[in-house]
Amino acid sequence: MHLRCSNTECAATLDLHDRALSCPVCAELLEVVIDPPTLSPAELRRVWLERRCSYDPRDLSGVWRFREFLPDGYSEIVTMGEGNCPLIKGKKTAQWAGLGNLRFKHLGWNPTACFKDLGMTVGVTEALFVGAKAVGCASTGNTSGSLAAYAARAGLHAKVYLPAGYVSANKLAQVLDFGAEVVQVDGNFDAALAQILRDANDGLYFLNSINPFRLEGQKIAMFEMLEQLGWQAPDYVVVPGGNLGNGSAFGKALEELHAAGFLDKLPRMVIVQAEGANPLAKLWRSGARELHPVEEPETAATAIRIGNPRSWKKALRTLHRTNGFVMDVSDQEIAEAKAMIGRDGIGCEPASATTLAALRKLARQGEIDRDAVVVAVLTGHALKDTDFIVNSHLREPALEGVCCA
Ligand SMILES: *Cc1c(COP(=O)(O)O)cnc(C)c1O
Numbered sequence: 001m002h003l004r005c006s007n008t009e010c011a012a013t014l015d016l017h018d019r020a021l022s023c024p025v026c027a028e029l030l031e032v033v034i035d036p037p038t039l040s041p042a043e044l045r046r047v048w049l050e051r052r053c054s055y056d057p058r059d060l061s062g063v064w065r066f067r068e069f070l071p072d073g074y075s076e077i078v079t080m081g082e083g084n085c086p087l088i089k090g091k092k093t094a095q096w097a098g099l100g101n102l103r104f105k106h107l108g109w110n111p112t113a114c115f116k117d118l119g120m121t122v123g124v125t126e127a128l129f130v131g132a133k134a135v136g137c138a139s140t141g142n143t144s145g146s147l148a149a150y151a152a153r154a155g156l157h158a159k160v161y162l163p164a165g166y167v168s169a170n171k172l173a174q175v176l177d178f179g180a181e182v183v184q185v186d187g188n189f190d191a192a193l194a195q196i197l198r199d200a201n202d203g204l205y206f207l208n209s210i211n212p213f214r215l216e217g218q219k220i221a222m223f224e225m226l227e228q229l230g231w232q233a234p235d236y237v238v239v240p241g242g243n244l245g246n247g248s249a250f251g252k253a254l255e256e257l258h259a260a261g262f263l264d265k266l267p268r269m270v271i272v273q274a275e276g277a278n279p280l281a282k283l284w285r286s287g288a289r290e291l292h293p294v295e296e297p298e299t300a301a302t303a304i305r306i307g308n309p310r311s312w313k314k315a316l317r318t319l320h321r322t323n324g325f326v327m328d329v330s331d332q333e334i335a336e337a338k339a340m341i342g343r344d345g346i347g348c349e350p351a352s353a354t355t356l357a358a359l360r361k362l363a364r365q366g367e368i369d370r371d372a373v374v375v376a377v378l379t380g381h382a383l384k385d386t387d388f389i390v391n392s393h394l395r396e397p398a399l400e401g402v403c404c405a
């Protein structure tokens with residue numbers, strides 16, 4: 001296994017455990033190249049199922065259980081039993097969206113209540129492996145909470161850069177509880193990311209989603225989802241897009257599984273942004289070749305309040321390879337969809353509800369078949385942003401017909 005430049009025209013390679021964050025030749029992002037598995041899909045499916053009866057910490061993790069598709073060489077892994085997240089049907093939500101076969105893959109069921117844990121178990125394991133003493137990230141909240149928790153487990157110092165005033169109290173509380181050093185940045189996430197990249201040095205192992213090891217962990221959500229679907233690919237996988245690491249990671253998983261013979265077809269990947277933070281949706285509509293960052297991203301879905309997503313090229317590649325597309329939804333549509341998911345007893349954070357909001361739009365416009373098999377990925381737990389919930393339900397009639405119906 002090794003690292004490779006994600007720019008296919010360059011494709012420079014580096015050692016797997018090199019600490020570079022970008023290609024030394026062309027500066028594009030790196031990705032992990034996984035060796036093709038030696039076992040057949042049928043054999044691997046059986047091994048992965050058998051591991052569910054094991055108490056080995058690697059098997060109890062919904063990420064490391066699929067380790068044939070992960071970077072290797074580790075003698076110690078940092079895990080808290082992440083993954084193992086349910087695939088749930090929602091009755092009212094499906095009816096509301098006008099879909100007959102809708103399921104939610106709820107990644108808010110993770111140790112720190114969002115999907116970032118899937119990436120951190122691999123990212124922090126790698127940090128330990130290369131001898132880092134401190135780890136750092138810029139974050140809209142969730143990455144920092146997850147980093148702080150896994151760093152604490154590993155005995156590493158965590159330093160997190162947060163946009164001052166734009167992180168929910170619940171997320172900030174997690175960061176403080178797990179003992180991270182907090183740097184409040186005057187500005188949005190993009191400014192926080194720029195600042196940590198300026199401050200970064202060899203003493204601080206960098207764990208934003210441009211780190212390819214994090215994406216390896218996050219991609220495993222698709223393995224678990226497909227196992228839960230009996231390895232029948234759905235027609236659509238719908239995911240919120242912020243810095244666009246997660247959509248890219250999911251695309252990588254689907255391509256790898258397709259290439260290894262696990263899937264007959266690729267699901268279409270749909271990435272959803274908030275209207276006020278929609279640089280990829282704008283690029284898609286305009287047909288432009290380069291991303292134009294949104295200078296002042298604005299949305300109440302703070303987890304995706306990002307104007308200059310670093311993984312946009314990887315995400316675009318996923319959309320092209322899976323015949324997918326990107327769209328955007330308004331904050332009002334997000335609030336309604338979120339309230340609906342709550343009324344199904346499921347709940348999620350605002351960014352996650354972009355998925356249902358988009359699906360309802362697509363179904364109403366006749367752009368998605370009523371009977372299509374659809375998985376919407378819920379990225380975070382309802383308790384990640386309780387102010388949003390209280391405020392949107394008290395601000396009548398914002399949710400008329402949805403809440404208190
Ligand atoms: C991080 C996050 C996102 C966005 O993921 P990207 O990889 O940045 O696109 C969406 N929803 C939640 C809840 C998140 O924490």
Ligand SMILES: [Zn+2]
Nearest residue numbers: 005010023026
């Ligand atoms: Zn390159």
